[in-house]
Amino acid sequence: MQYELKTQVIEPTRHTFDHIAARYGDRPATRYQEGTIGLQPKENFHYRPSYAPEREMYDVNYSAYKLADPEGFVDPRGYYYTPYVTNRSEMHEGFGASLEYVTKRELFGRTPDAWKTVMTEVLIPTRHYESGAQMLFSGACRFCYGSALAQCCAYESFDRVGNAQLISRIGIALGDQTATVLREGKRAWMEAEHMQPLRKLIEELLIEEDWADSVTGIDYADRLLSALLHKHLEEVAINNGAGAYSLLIQHLDGWYAEHRKWLDALYKAWTSDETHGASNIELFSASANKWLPQAEAAVRDIAARADELLGADAGCVAAVEAAALETREALSKLGLTVEEAR
Amino acid sequence: MTTEATTNTGGKPAKKLTMKKRYSALTRDLDWKPSYVTEEQMFPHTTYEGIKIHDWSKWDDPFRLTVDAYYRYQAEKDKRLYSVLDGFAQGQGHLTISEARYLNAMKVFLGGVTPLEYAAHRHFAYLARHYNGPGPRFAALCQSIDEMRHAQTEIHTLSNYNKYYSGFHNFSESFDRVWYLSVPKSYFDDALTAGPFEFLIAIGFSFEYLLTNLLFVPFMSAASFNGDLPTMTFGFSAQSDESRHMTLGLEAIKFLLEQDEDNVPIVQEWVDKWFWRGYRVTAIIAQMLDYMLPRPVMSWKEAFELYFEEQMLGGLFPDLAYYGIKPPRHVEQAIWEKDHLSHVVYETLYNFSFAANFTTTVPDEEHHKWLAQQYPDTYEKTYKPRWDKYEELDKAGKRQYFPGLPQLCQVCQVPMCFPAHDDETQTQFHSEFEGEHYNLCSEGCKWIFEREPGKYRQAWLPVHQILAGNCGGPTVPDVLAWYKFQEGDNGEYVGSVDHKHWIEWHDQIEDVAGETADAGKEA
Numbered sequence: 001m002q003y004e005l006k007t008q009v010i011e012p013t014r015h016t017f018d019h020i021a022a023r024y025g026d027r028p029a030t031r032y033q034e035g036t037i038g039l040q041p042k043e044n045f046h047y048r049p050s051y052a053p054e055r056e057m058y059d060v061n062y063s064a065y066k067l068a069d070p071e072g073f074v075d076p077r078g079y080y081y082t083p084y085v086t087n088r089s090e091m092h093e094g095f096g097a098s099l100e101y102v103t104k105r106e107l108f109g110r111t112p113d114a115w116k117t118v119m120t121e122v123l124i125p126t127r128h129y130e131s132g133a134q135m136l137f138s139g140a141c142r143f144c145y146g147s148a149l150a151q152c153c154a155y156e157s158f159d160r161v162g163n164a165q166l167i168s169r170i171g172i173a174l175g176d177q178t179a180t181v182l183r184e185g186k187r188a189w190m191e192a193e194h195m196q197p198l199r200k201l202i203e204e205l206l207i208e209e210d211w212a213d214s215v216t217g218i219d220y221a222d223r224l225l226s227a228l229l230h231k232h233l234e235e236v237a238i239n240n241g242a243g244a245y246s247l248l249i250q251h252l253d254g255w256y257a258e259h260r261k262w263l264d265a266l267y268k269a270w271t272s273d274e275t276h277g278a279s280n281i282e283l284f285s286a287s288a289n290k291w292l293p294q295a296e297a298a299v300r301d302i303a304a305r306a307d308e309l310l311g312a313d314a315g316c317v318a319a320v321e322a323a324a325l326e327t328r329e330a331l332s333k334l335g336l337t338v339e340e341a342r
Numbered sequence: 343m344t345t346e347a348t349t350n351t352g353g354k355p356a357k358k359l360t361m362k363k364r365y366s367a368l369t370r371d372l373d374w375k376p377s378y379v380t381e382e383q384m385f386p387h388t389t390y391e392g393i394k395i396h397d398w399s400k401w402d403d404p405f406r407l408t409v410d411a412y413y414r415y416q417a418e419k420d421k422r423l424y425s426v427l428d429g430f431a432q433g434q435g436h437l438t439i440s441e442a443r444y445l446n447a448m449k450v451f452l453g454g455v456t457p458l459e460y461a462a463h464r465h466f467a468y469l470a471r472h473y474n475g476p477g478p479r480f481a482a483l484c485q486s487i488d489e490m491r492h493a494q495t496e497i498h499t500l501s502n503y504n505k506y507y508s509g510f511h512n513f514s515e516s517f518d519r520v521w522y523l524s525v526p527k528s529y530f531d532d533a534l535t536a537g538p539f540e541f542l543i544a545i546g547f548s549f550e551y552l553l554t555n556l557l558f559v560p561f562m563s564a565a566s567f568n569g570d571l572p573t574m575t576f577g578f579s580a581q582s583d584e585s586r587h588m589t590l591g592l593e594a595i596k597f598l599l600e601q602d603e604d605n606v607p608i609v610q611e612w613v614d615k616w617f618w619r620g621y622r623v624t625a626i627i628a629q630m631l632d633y634m635l636p637r638p639v640m641s642w643k644e645a646f647e648l649y650f651e652e653q654m655l656g657g658l659f660p661d662l663a664y665y666g667i668k669p670p671r672h673v674e675q676a677i678w679e680k681d682h683l684s685h686v687v688y689e690t691l692y693n694f695s696f697a698a699n700f701t702t703t704v705p706d707e708e709h710h711k712w713l714a715q716q717y718p719d720t721y722e723k724t725y726k727p728r729w730d731k732y733e734e735l736d737k738a739g740k741r742q743y744f745p746g747l748p749q750l751c752q753v754c755q756v757p758m759c760f761p762a763h764d765d766e767t768q769t770q771f772h773s774e775f776e777g778e779h780y781n782l783c784s785e786g787c788k789w790i791f792e793r794e795p796g797k798y799r800q801a802w803l804p805v806h807q808i809l810a811g812n813c814g815g816p817t818v819p820d821v822l823a824w825y826k827f828q829e830g831d832n833g834e835y836v837g838s839v840d841h842k843h844w845i846e847w848h849d850q851i852e853d854v855a856g857e858t859a860d861a862g863k864e865a
Contacts (some may be wrong), residue, residue, distance in 0.1 A: 010434060013505065014505060014511060016505075017501075017504060017510070017793075018511050018515070034501055039457070039462075040460070040495060041517060041518050042518060043518050044519065044524075044807070045802065046517050046528045046531040047528075047535040047801070048535060048800065050537055051387050057531060057534050057535060081487070081490055082417070084412050085420065086421075089410075089413035089414050090415075092414070093410075093414070097621040099547055101762035127372055128373075128374050134483065135471050141464065141467040147460070153467075154487055155487070158409070158487055161409060161483065162410075165368045165409050168372070177359055179356065182367055186374070189374060190374060199374075202382070203376045203379045204378060205379040205655075206379070207383045207384060280612050294803065
């Protein structure tokens with residue numbers, strides 16, 4: 001049983017905007033659709049960019065990767081600003097609660113020393129990597145084509161500086177509210193041998209001309225770092241009495257799984273595109289064969305340092321190698337021709 | 343790129359982080375100096391404009407907003423905003439605005455301002471990639487996603503009106519096509535194609551600080567006076583974001599000026615250019631304030647005096663004088679124009695509204711009186727007689743439209759309707775570049791053109807394009823079809839689709855009320 005509220009009904013003249021109706025039909029549209037699709041100007045630009053005089057302000061030719069229908073790609077998460085910030089507000093709140101618990105119960109004090117060193121030398125330096133990722137995705141947001149894709153890149157860039165801050169907060173807590181751990185982490189980032197290949201990788205990715213090469217390039221490193229930091233070390237931590245690590249890193253693992261959704265959707269759109277699929281696959285394969293071996297070498301070095309600190313039976317290097325194999329398989333499934341590991 | 347030491351050195355025990363150091367650890371300390379690529383490779387765009395930055399760490403972050411706090415505040419604000427939007431839509435709130443013709447202001451807003459928010463979203467992301475310093479990069483990153491928020495919340499706010507009223511339905515494509523929208527579009531295109539520092543002065547300083555109370559805020563005030571609860575709520579919801587953006591704009595100009603004396607003349611020219619460029623965009627706001635609102639907020643003249651002459655010329659520029667910055671070139675023309683601007687622009691739009699996505703109409707008696715009060719020196723003498731003539735024509739069934747297309751200014755793209763200060767009969771200025779002749783509306787636009795003729799000759803001038811047959815075909819109906827106009831989008835308000843619906847829907851409500859009242863009497 002429910003009560004019946006009488007309301008005045010005035011029939012609407014139309015249900016949504018023309019460009020939304022043209023794509024999805026004249027029916028009530030979602031806020032994601034109205035707030036996303038077709039916002040990027042397409043034609044009749046007035047002037048050429050001073051920093052790229054051969055291009056238009058928005059131009060498909062900022063990348064060699066193409067989509068026949070750039071607005072056909074949508075974010076499978078349906079993130080426009082409000083659900084995005086609402087979701088991330090909850091994520092950061094959850095992280096804050098875990099960190100508070102860790103601090104209150106002095107869990108870092110009960111963490112084995114080797115693990116403190118792992119966090120300082122292996123995890124904390126990646127705050128800089130995440131900060132580089134912010135720049136990378138900000139660049140992609142500006143120069144990619146289509147408002148749905150640009151929006152994914154925008155939120156990704158903000159996510160990455162958010163991750164950098166989460167990792168920094170772990171460092172501050174581990175350093176007992178001082179900057180000692182952050183400083184050691186930064187020294188490792190700048191000087192320690194095991195971090196140099198990763199730093200070199202992100203610096204070189206940041207100067208890639210084609211934003212899509214940067215986006216695919218960083219993803220190889222992201223996949224392997226996630227396998228190492230979010231999955232494997234988390235598992236080992238639980239068995240090694242480093243529960244604090246597990247409690248905190250789960251929030252980044254949750255983020256990683258969710259961020260894959262839009263990237264995987266983009267990859268699918270690229271590789272299955274009726275017009276450009278074959279050439280996208282060729283470009284993507286070249287990117288994988290250029291950057292994946294470098295990412296693997298970089299993350300393997302980091303894993304080797306973790307094994308050195310935790311003992312060889314920690315199995316970090318093996319975990320990264322397994323993840324690299326999985327990555328090759330996933331890319332092959334997309335139709336890419338990926339060379340075997342050297 | 344610099345890093346700030348955030349801890350002690352030597353053997354003493356480390357100090358706990360202060361709030362300030364903690365903020366620094368979470369933001370600019372994330373940065374590092376690249377060594378596998380050069381700084382020039384990493385930041386290739388920050389040298390070609392001639393701006394010299396010696397120490398990026400001198401950029402001051404006034405907010406100390408961390409990402410988790412940002413998410414929390416913004417999510418909370420959006421929750422409140424969307425509950426207002428939902429309630430308004432559910433309760434047929436659109437019937438409670440002052441009058442359907444008020445929505446003409448919102449049609450201009452959705453078509454002419456929302457796409458600017460979107461452009462700012464994309465290009466602040468460019469700054470978040472391309473500035474060498476982590477402080478301004480992070481500030482730009484926040485602004486970039488704020489601007490996305492504004493574009494989306496504006497669309498969601500006005501989406502409900504689109505369901506019932508004309509003129510909103512093709513806003514996105516209209517920005518690329520409809521002639522008068524090339525005024526705001528070319529302004530932003532100009533900024534987005536400039537270098538990263540000029541963009542910051544153009545948008546961060548000129549648009550978001552110098553002119554924001556004349557460009558953005560009047561729409562929000564108009565909403566509040568005309569019963570448009572959703573837009574007003576949006577306006578309040580955007581306020582804290584806007585104040586961050588204003589602070590960024592002011593910090594930006596001070597930072598550039600403090601970094602090197604050689605920056606001063608460059609910045610001065612940008613202030614000159616972007617003042618005039620932005621001021622010309624306000625022509626659209628001026629007519630909106632004076633003519634489009636059934637319940638006016640304040641006149642253009644009053645707004646200009648308060649927000650520009652008092653606050654900027656009287657407040658800001660004396661501060662900037664310390665750095666050697668003078669009030670913008672051509673400002674005296676703008677001051678003189680305040681008695682004329684809205685009238686000549688609305689008259690132009692009245693004549694060409696057959697090709698706009700909003701309707702126009704002759705002011706009624708009460709409105710004439712208000713305008714005469716606001717403009718004692720010019721309205722009754724110069725402008726009212728013109729309206730009287732149009733009204734007469736209208737009554738005779740010959741509603742006035744200009745039979746042709748207007749001549750547009752090569753720089754600001756506004757039809758050339760502005761009288762000149764020293765010679766009111768002069769509305770045209772000219773320039774030559776590489777043997778071609780260019781028309782300009784004012785000394786200000788002529789000066790801008792002659793600084794960068796190679797840029798402004800690229801302009802996609804709508805009227806030229808129509809005449810060249812690039813806008814759907816050679817006739818007006820062809821062009822309107824290319825604009826995807828529907829019955830009721832354009833032309834005269836009185837008797838328009840929106841006007842008829844407004845009367846019909848209100849009759850419906852009042853009939854119901856009447857019947858109930860009658861029934862009550864009988865009982």
